[in-house]
Amino acid sequence: MTVTIYDVAREANVSMATVSRVVNGNQNVKPATRKKVLEVIERLEYRPNAVARGLASKKTTTVGVIIPDISNNIYAEAARGIEDIATMYRYNIILANSDQNEDKEITLLDTMLSKQVDGIVMMSDEITSNIHQAMNHSPVPIVLAGSVDESNQFASVNIDYFQASYEAVQMLLNNGHKRIAFVSSPLNNTVSKYKLNGYKKALTDANIEIDEQLILPEEGSYDSGMEAWEAASALEQPPTAFFAGSDELAIGIIHGAQDNGKHVPEEIEVISFENSKLARMVRPQLTSVVLPLYDIGAVAMRLLTKLMNKEEIENQEIIIPHRIEIRNSVK
Amino acid sequence: MTVTIYDVAREANVSMATVSRVVNGNQNVKPATRKKVLEVIERLEYRPNAVARGLASKKTTTVGVIIPDISNNIYAEAARGIEDIATMYRYNIILANSDQNEDKEITLLDTMLSKQVDGIVMMSDEITSNIHQAMNHSPVPIVLAGSVDESNQFASVNIDYFQASYEAVQMLLNNGHKRIAFVSSPLNNTVSKYKLNGYKKALTDANIEIDEQLILPEEGSYDSGMEAWEAASALEQPPTAFFAGSDELAIGIIHGAQDNGKHVPEEIEVISFENSKLARMVRPQLTSVVLPLYDIGAVAMRLLTKLMNKEEIENQEIIIPHRIEIRNSVK
């Protein structure tokens, strides 16, 4: 029913090997033969079976992508970067959501390997030792995107979260703030930990004592931003500025403040860490560290192609540059 | 190097057929044999090769997902619904972005079929006749999610866009508005066309003449929402209410109005069509038709599993219920 390479060979009066050659663009085929084969392929509407090809060649030209949650813009943006570069290099992507769950991440790694992917791009908030081990067992290369592995063993693409946070907090410090709140995801998230360290270092360098009450680990959602504002404003000495770990958090904080009659940035200043398109969709618009998610995904995928190709890599832990986009939530 | 079913068979002193049976949960295996095989599998860390299995069984347990753009929240939400149900039924997903481009959509269909997916979920703004034809050539089932095919030939999952729009505009009408603007994506988008028809019908039923100047086809982005506001407010008789095709558009319109000193909803009322999490992240919060993207994706995938399973389907054009979420952008 389905037409196979064998049907084409018969119709064109050549061997399957020759058909295979023309399909794969092998130059060792006489132009006349190629033409004849191509005609038959078109006439029969022959479509090579990638599964059979994968079995024979041990390459599937598909890569696995494990991310926490595609419906979260942060990851979706990265996924787009990954897919664009994958397409550019003629790979397809098997995409799966892990919900940040260690068991799922490990199961997913296993599933993808059983599907014989040629490589994997992974985004994970915390590379636990179990995941570590699973990754080490992989016969194909894996690169971490926007995820840091503290053992520094795996290929990865990130920005310098510590330094970026340091600069963000410094901006607030330069505006005279002494009480700056840190609002970010739970601290088992490795990236958040780096952000916190940057925050602390900036304060310490400015000779400001760290007040644990101002460190508010939240979920990253809009609502938890509002909650963070409430918790912070209830303090005896409330903060006058916020360093938010994401745009949603920042918007939640700003709305929390505004709903209570506070003006941003006149009374409360807020700096975010993400710079998604949301940053421009609030009043005041968000001043934010730009986290180049698309680029992180794209560079990670590009790195993976090199690894799959067994090219020599000078440095497999890539740090891409960051900057701060100045808008109106900071004076 | 990699361990195969053959290695397991040898180690366990059984035939490959028996190993295959235990791996596939076939009941015709003596418990003792099963136990022995399972032990060897564990000891050897045997992982079945899904590609070989796919070639032999002609099933890959993977489905293709073609969507316009994963970095757009609308599609990402649907993708999550698709993936969740796929996972539930033990399918993996090959995800690709089409950017609404007909050529890409057709190429993608072809690529996925060559990878031998067992089925396809597709989201597309316009099912052109070329796509139509490509879909008809598919040996595996395809279901459209949140996409309407005007020929009514394919399985699909949608809400009643016409009726939902009718109700939204009616809500504005009931508040006394006579000049209501329609702002939505370009009208080659089939869904937008239905929305426009709902809008027109509501006006006509209220004996209000349709003013083409109030129909503003935009891109769907925040910026084009702002532009729509500007264009509309520059009219001799500007609209007093807006029906926006997406949350971003609605927010752009609201900010456009607010930046020019207008109050929403006191002076300008806006109703949206989407109800993403953005709807709550503006002031005033958006009153919006809820477009249940996650559900659309989930139901589409569920339908696909039935089709792949060759189950009898009573109705392959599913319309799921919609409602309007009342918030504060409408009085």
Add this chain to the structure above:
DNA sequence: TTGAAAGCGCTAACAA
């Protein structure tokens, strides 16, 4: 309950 054997559709030596 188990095994033997024939493919699934293709690639990749190797030979000619």
Add this chain to the structure above:
DNA sequence: TTGTTAGCGCTTTCAA
């Protein structure tokens, strides 16, 4: 430049 021939790792009759 082309063809022959083994596989790739598994499923699936068919027999035993």
